[in-house]
Amino acid sequence: MTKAKKLRELFESKDLVRIVGAHNGLTAKLVELNGFDGVWASGLEVSASNAVPDANILTMSDYLAAAASMNDATSIPVVVDCDTGYGNSMNVIRMVKKFEDAGIAAVCMEDKKFPKTNSLLEGGKQELAPIAEFVGKIMAAKNAQESDDFMVIARVEALIAGWGQEEALKRARAYADAGADAIFIHSKKSDPKEIEDFLKAWDNYKPVVLVPTNYPSFTEAQMKQYGVKLVIYANHGIRTIVKHVNETLAEIKEKGITEIDSKIASVKDLFALQEMDKFKEDQDKFVRTKESVKAIIPAAGDRSVEPSLKELLQDRPLTMIDVNGKSILQRSVENLKQCGVDDIKVIGGYKAEHVVADDINLVVNEAYADGHIMDSISKAGEEYAEKNLIIYSDIIFETEILDKLLKTDKDITLVIDSSVRKSEVRSDIDLVIAEKPPLDGERVINVNKENKILNIGKDLDREKAKHEFVGIVLLSKIGMQKLMQVYKDAGDQKMGLCTAIQKLIDSGEAVNSLEISRGWSEIHDFEDYKKVSEMLATEN
Numbered sequence: 364m365t366k367a368k369k370l371r372e373l374f375e376s377k378d379l380v381r382i383v384g385a386h387n388g389l390t391a392k393l394v395e396l397n398g399f400d401g402v403w404a405s406g407l408e409v410s411a412s413n414a415v416p417d418a419n420i421l422t423m424s425d426y427l428a429a430a431a432s433m434n435d436a437t438s439i440p441v442v443v444d445c446d447t448g449y450g451n452s453m454n455v456i457r458m459v460k461k462f463e464d465a466g467i468a469a470v471c472m473e474d475k476k477f478p479k480t481n482s483l484l485e486g487g488k489q490e491l492a493p494i495a496e497f498v499g500k501i502m503a504a505k506n507a508q509e510s511d512d513f514m515v516i517a518r519v520e521a522l523i524a525g526w527g528q529e530e531a532l533k534r535a536r537a538y539a540d541a542g543a544d545a546i547f548i549h550s551k552k553s554d555p556k557e558i559e560d561f562l563k564a565w566d567n568y569k570p571v572v573l574v575p576t577n578y579p580s581f582t583e584a585q586m587k588q589y590g591v592k593l594v595i596y597a598n599h600g601i602r603t604i605v606k607h608v609n610e611t612l613a614e615i616k617e618k619g620i621t622e623i624d625s626k627i628a629s630v631k632d633l634f635a636l637q638e639m640d641k642f643k644e645d646q647d648k649f650v651r652t653k654e655s656v657k658a659i660i661p662a663a664g665d666r667s668v669e670p671s672l673k674e675l676l677q678d679r680p681l682t683m684i685d686v687n688g689k690s691i692l693q694r695s696v697e698n699l700k701q702c703g704v705d706d707i708k709v710i711g712g713y714k715a716e717h718v719v720a721d722d723i724n725l726v727v728n729e730a731y732a733d734g735h736i737m738d739s740i741s742k743a744g745e746e747y748a749e750k751n752l753i754i755y756s757d758i759i760f761e762t763e764i765l766d767k768l769l770k771t772d773k774d775i776t777l778v779i780d781s782s783v784r785k786s787e788v789r790s791d792i793d794l795v796i797a798e799k800p801p802l803d804g805e806r807v808i809n810v811n812k813e814n815k816i817l818n819i820g821k822d823l824d825r826e827k828a829k830h831e832f833v834g835i836v837l838l839s840k841i842g843m844q845k846l847m848q849v850y851k852d853a854g855d856q857k858m859g860l861c862t863a864i865q866k867l868i869d870s871g872e873a874v875n876s877l878e879i880s881r882g883w884s885e886i887h888d889f890e891d892y893k894k895v896s897e898m899l900a901t902e903n
């Protein structure tokens with residue numbers, strides 16, 4: 364529904380339509396959020412907000428831009444104060460076209476000479492235009508509008524100019540007869556008597572509009588008794604702003620900002636008015652400088668079953684243990700961010716309440732004890748990115764590994780380590796048998812040559828398994844869908860990642876590898892923890 368139609372409907376359905384002055388999108392939005400029927404794009408507010416007199420110092424384009432900003436920021440109708448129409452009838456024709464095109468519901472013109480001076484200015488020069496001239500403007504406006512719903516309000520300034528009640532009534536009738544949709548009768552007196560006299564004599568010949576700034580004792584109940592249709596509280600917003608900004612500035616000048624926060628709107632309040640949540644959502648969806656990457660870090664398991672870690676893991680999961688001043692998780696998060704990965708989902712379970720790191724998205728798997736890593740990964744949701752990283756929560760790694768991995772373009776790529784064959788082989792690591800032997804120790808360039816994985820798991824033939832799975836996998840969207848399908852089809856909540864990958868390989872899926880031989884470590888027991896802490900201590 365157009366805003367012009369909305370205003371028409373308000374005129375039909377309400378005794379008294381209440382609108383409030385604003386000067387930009389923000390103040391207009393506050394008017395809407397406070398439940399008023401519409402916005403008055405006040406000439407006084409718009410010019411005051413530019414710190415210039417309300418005397419046609421600004422141009423029609425300035426007022427149009429301000430009104431459009433108010434209209435865009437709100438869903439309620441905007442009635443625009445168009446002063447005298449910015450010139451003669453020819454200017455009015457263009458004015459109506461421009462404001463109607465901008466979605467404005469109604470325009471209001473006053474019967475003064477151009478340039479006008481604000482009506483409330485004490486001793487202000489208030490020159491009335493001849494009736495014929497203003498009637499011509501109303502006819503021009505009504506003829507120029509495209510939709511029947513658009514309203515033209517004629518503002519009678521005879522009382523402001525001191526020309527008396529009779530002149531006011533004569534003008535009001537002439538404007539109404541020329542096609543004006545409503546008559547705004549203005550007064551600057553503090554006593555509402557002249558307004559009441561007008562209302563009695565007018566007898567609702569056409570809807571009446573009031574701006575009771577100078578006669579605030581005239582209540583809404585009285586307005587309703589006289590059948591007033593529209594009341595405009597024209598400038599109370601900007602007057603509040605001036606007073607309170609001054610108070611705040613005075614306090615800051617005197618005391619700094621230590622105590623001011625609780626007295627003013629929070630930055631969060633501003634973000635809400637700016638609809639930053641929606642902005643962020645759209646930004647994530649549509650602003651693309653590279654492929655979208657999501658990281659999933661399953662960190663739900665309870666590893667305090669490892670006796671040497673029992674002490675350390677009493678109050679936190681393994682990923683949260685402090686390794687030289689930073690948790691394992693925080694280290695992973697920082698590495699990911701350095702590689703441009705901001706969408707990081709961590710699946711917590713055991714002591715999930717203690718899983719914290721900067722800007723992570725924590726998903727809690729309450730039933731973590733019933734499941735295993737694939738179960739946790741499934742809890743990250745089914746909205747996969749173009750590239751999806753799965754990173755074990757108990758490894759520490761250097762950024763370069765991710766950098767290299769993110770440059771690969773296969774559906775599934777596992778980071779594998781070739782140093783395993785040299786070190787003492789432990790029973791708790793995931794071994795890998797790859798198509799080709801390790802490159803480590805050889806002088807090679809283009810390390811990223813394809814090397815498919817044939818087998819992965821803890822119980823592989825140690826003679827054949829020359830690599831270890833590092834705990835980092837990169838999957839395309841398709842790769843991710845296939846991996847999760849394997850998990851779903853198996854119906855085994857206790858499935859580990861390596862089992863799922865082996866099933867993919869068995870079903871003929873190509874699983875590739877990125878070989879490294881340094882730059883990472885897992886922490887499976889207290890010995891690992893000590894070793895890694897020492898390495899990181901001497902790192903810099």
Ligand code: SPV
Pocket residue numbers: 384405406407408417444481482483574576597598
């Ligand atoms: C305005 O708000 O700009 C008005 C109303 O025109 S008044 O200031 O009372 O003239």
Ligand code: MG
Pocket residue numbers: 405406407417444446
């Ligand atoms: Mg005005």
